[in-house]
Amino acid sequence: MTRVLILGGTGWLSSRVAQQWLERGAEVTCLARGTSPAPTGADLVVADRSTAGAYADVASQDWDEVVDVSSDPVAVAAASEALGGRAAHATYISSVSVYAASDEVGADETADLAVPWEPGEESDYARAKAACERSARAFAAGVSIVRAGLIVGPGDPTDRFGYWPARFAAAGAEPVLVPAAPGAMAQVIDVDDLADYVVSAGARGFDGVVNAVGASLPLADLLTLVREAAGHRGDVVVVPDEWLSRHGVAHWSGPRSLPVWLPGDMPGFATRDGAAYRAAGGGIRSLVETIGRTLADERDRGVSRSRGAGLDRADELALIEQWRAEER
Structure with a gap:
């Protein structure tokens, strides 16, 4: 059975990702603060990612897939350090806000990123996401980086x-x-199209970066x-x-x-190139x-x-x- 660890799993997007993995028959564990329930059928590990030892209950296990949605570079760095090498594949859900500039119409995934945040420096969302992407690459040998556009829907x-x-x-x-x-x-993307892509790309071990945009x-x-x-x-x-x-x-x-x-x-x-997302099986x-x-x-x-x-x-x-x- 496929074993999936979702760092989150109780929020808007991540709960949909968890639910879709469950529908595929996976064994799903959600690590979250516990302020909201995990989807029915998923195990919930209650932990605060800002504290030491947050990953103690999951770091000794092997996972087929790890999914992280956090925008906190400290949390993602700590997770990748604790879980690095324990997963066959990982997915990090980033944002098109990670790019350094928004002045080029139709730019693709090769556009320059914001300078990643470093501890002790002033930060913003773009720099935080860039730092998160950098840390997420240490989760596994194969990592899917999904740069989502404006996520919309129910x-x-x-x-x-x-x-x-x-x-x-x-x-x-x-x-x-x-x-x-x-x-x-x-330019928007439906939350359920995005969740479907995250799960399908994880299931086949996609390794690469896509702008998930409509x-x-x-x-x-x-x-x-x-x-x-x-x-x-x-x-x-x-x-x-x-x-x-x-x-x-x-x-x-x-x-x-x-x-x-x-x-x-x-x-x-709002004009990012989504060709790589569609080529990788992303639906719109x-x-x-x-x-x-x-x-x-x-x-x-x-x-x-x-x-x-x-x-x-x-x-x-x-x-x-x-x-x-x-x-x-």
Whole structure:
């Protein structure tokens, strides 16, 4: 029987990876803090990866596959030191944010990475992921590095992509604020397509690096597809990027943002080349299907619920009113 160790296994993506391995008949062990349950059928080893001895219960065993999703370079380094040589194969789930620059349209996996973080230095997400990738290569002789794009779909805890179907659905016949974002692109991958690839690549021992991304398309086209799926009948109020920034609306994610909207100086971020992913067997379902899955999930969770990303409705309507008043 295939023995799989998932460092995580209780979060959004990693629990799906664990579940898919279970469905393949694997013996799955999840090492996590225990704040959420592991999928039914998986063993849960409760451990805090920030503490010494976190891997004591799993480091003396041999594994066919080790999967790590952490963005903490100290945790990944400690795991690779404790488990190095104990796995036939490993998969590390990285990010397209690991690259040093986002100014080249269509860049592939050979683009320069951010300088890896070193202990004692200031860090950011890109440098942390670069350091994690470096450490992950010591897990096994064969390592799959999966640089994921914006992960979307049912259950998304970030509230980013889901903001748009939820907002268009909740607005009904009322207006919705969108950024003008001339030239802005969007590029996503469905969480279940990504999980399927992680498991299938691990099962066959794929050794290499891929950008796990879907097709790149204009942000305006994406929002049109989302609006149509949600059945929105109101006005789409398109506001210049500069005006939004001047009024404190943030890019990409977090409170008081317009999610998935990127600054104009990042033309390459949502245009990564995904040819290697597809050549390695990575699947991409239709964007319309992913939007539909996300919309159904948002309706189940409540399209008007409080969110961790986006504009709250009252603030959005106030911004629309202010913009319209200034344009009169």
